[in-house]
Amino acid sequence: MRAPAIIEAKAVSKWYGQFHALKDINLTVRKGERIVICGPSGSGKSTLIRCFNRLEAHQVGDIVINGVALHGKMTNAAVRSNVGMVFQHFNLFPHMTVLMNCMAGPMWVKGVSAANARKTALRFLERVRIPEQANKFPIQLSGGQQQRVAIARSLCMEPAVMLFDEPTSALDPEMVSEVLETMTGLARDGITMVCVTHEMGFARAVADRVIFMDAGQIVEEGTPDEFFSRPRHDRTKLFLSQILKH
Amino acid sequence: MTFWNRRHVTIAAVALALGAYRAHAGAVLDRVMAAGTLKVATDANWAPQSFVNASNELDGFDVDVAKAIGKHLGVKVEFITPGWDIITAGHWAGRWDMHAGSMTPTKKRAEIFDFPAVYYYTPAAVAVHKDSKAKTLADLDGKVVGATSTSTFEAYAKKDLTLDAAGAPPFEYKLNPKEVHSYENSTTAFDDLRLGNGVRLDAVVSSLPSILDAEKAGYPIKQVGDPVFYEPLAIAIERGDPELSAKIADAVKAMKEDGTLSNLSEKWYGQDYSKTN
């Protein structure tokens, strides 16, 4: 039996004014799957995953997240707590301690008691291997540490799927690996994830499927092996040659 | 145009825009008797008519007169001290019942107020700096004169005074100033005069009592010429309550007859201003 679908996007299109940002996107992500989306900048990959938790609204087509349909007019934002999001610039709450950043969601959205929220928060901080920073403020942490806190913060809501929007692009090179290791750890634990990234090594090691987007369309998708060894489309080949040159 | 003068214009505009407000016949008297308190508006800044005394309470001729009226009505008296402009704008809205603040009963004011009784007369006079060479009022022709904004003194200086109240003695314009400066009260005018003869002002038109008081307090000023006019000064209430008006008129009449007013005038001014002579 196939695992149930967590994300189902059918014929999704989106425009910014005249600009056609997403063109007829079809994508299904099943429970436990690890998807990497790559493509040149401006190809629509960030827009796509921002549509999955309704930070952006699409105009045409259907998106269903964990059984909740996200089209038309939305009046309830509760679906968002089903979807964890990790941003390029972390977006931690700078006026709260690391611990409080992680406790806030469960306490204020789910009504979890402070003691339980604290327990959960510490568990996930442990998992991203920075429990000792719990009482610091975000600005006192390095970029890599901050991003790991951001990951822990999302995990505390125990979402059905984690979305990563270029989580390592804003980091200094020496901090990239600690974040990737954390993400690899999550992948190994079977967490469903959709990851927009340029880290091809990570894609090769972790992804079940790699999706290549260009100009708002999904150009090609396949296993890492197919994707990296036998790309079919010229645009994919061009992209790969550009980023794997070094 | 001074700040205070402009303020007066805005007040008038606001009052005009809001339309007239009238008390209902007998309503104010009923309220006063029911509450057992007569709320009296007066100035807190106009010694010796009304001022805050050494024990930080209102005191003065007007205050004593108001208390005496209260005694005649058999009620307590409570004082409120809104700005003069606010009082003369009308629309008291029951915030106070009576004004005991030496108001001159002009015809214009009579459109908004009733004046139950004139309770004394103030001689208005002209003060100059001690160093001034002026001997008569004619010597002040073409000079700069100060007066309290919207007062009869200002109106006199601007030759715009109508003393149309009953019993007001006739008068002549003997002052021909070049400019008239308006002040918030007579003290600020005296302050400008004391700076020196002609520095900001050459003369101030004010009540004789306040001129004498300032002189006594060491202001380098002196009266010049005779009093220019005698200003009848009345108790004011909002129009439309003849019962209250009659009660106050009775009270003042009785106070005139039994010498209360004369005594109070002697106490505060050293002379009897309760009649003209």
Add this chain to the structure above:
Amino acid sequence: MLYPDTVEAEILVHKPWFVATMFGVVLLLFMAFNMSGTSFAELMRPVIGEPSVSGLYGRFAIAFAIAVIFTLNVVLIGFAPLKFQIGIVWLELLLLFIAFFETFHLSLPFIREKLPFLISQGVVTTLYVSAISIVIASVIAVAGAVAKLSNNGFAFAIASFYTSFFRGLPLLMQVYLIYLGLPQLGFVINAVPAGILALSLCYGAYMTEIFRSGIQSIDRGQWEASRSMGFGFALTMRRIILPQALPVIIPPTGNQFISMLKDSSLVSVIGVWELMFLARTLGQKTFQHMEMLISAAMIYWMLSICLELIQSRIERHYHRSKVR
């Protein structure tokens, strides 16, 4: 303080051309005044003889002495370390002010006699009128800022009309409108509530704009992060945006508080016995109003200083999460 540069410029007040210019300007300035009647001239008597007949020479000598003292003072202060400089300059300015007030020949016993009433009646009224107004104005400001940023046409229209109207009218006019106008609609309110209402509405309008810009200064990412956590609007506002906007909001709001403290004196026109009213009233009978005005001025100043201190305290508190 500005971000300090480790390449230091030469101290300005030690540059010869600056010292010379300063000396010249002060000399000319005091030459222009006839100082022969002052106590300083009395001090110079051994040099210039009888001050009133010393003529041009006396004038020059006095101005020269003052210029020397002034220049020497500035040059010497230039050598002192920063904290000293600040302290000394404050002290000197303060002394100059005291000397200025001295010229009024104030009666200290009168001030001492009236001070208790000035405080128990005037300061207390001023403070509670301002304090209540500040609280109401802050509440209005939050609501107004949210309304001005909302997509709701009604809310935006009302909020923008409100800020435009109450920022556009002189506060004094508002006091009159509320005190004289509301009774026409059947609401007879007393002087104190009318004053509080006017102050709250006026300052609420100014602070709406401050709060709005504070809220807008918060990075879009904070909204996105909050939304992606499933926080609703009110929760995001209260827990995420406003706490971060406060450090931006507080300095200008502190300004507003200080200026409100002083503008509360406008309610004296409707007969509220607050500090300004008493200052203008108490000395009248005995013509000692300069005493009262100066006392009130000093009291206002001290109250403002208290507010300044509170403001810097709060600013330091919010600085905490920005320190590495």
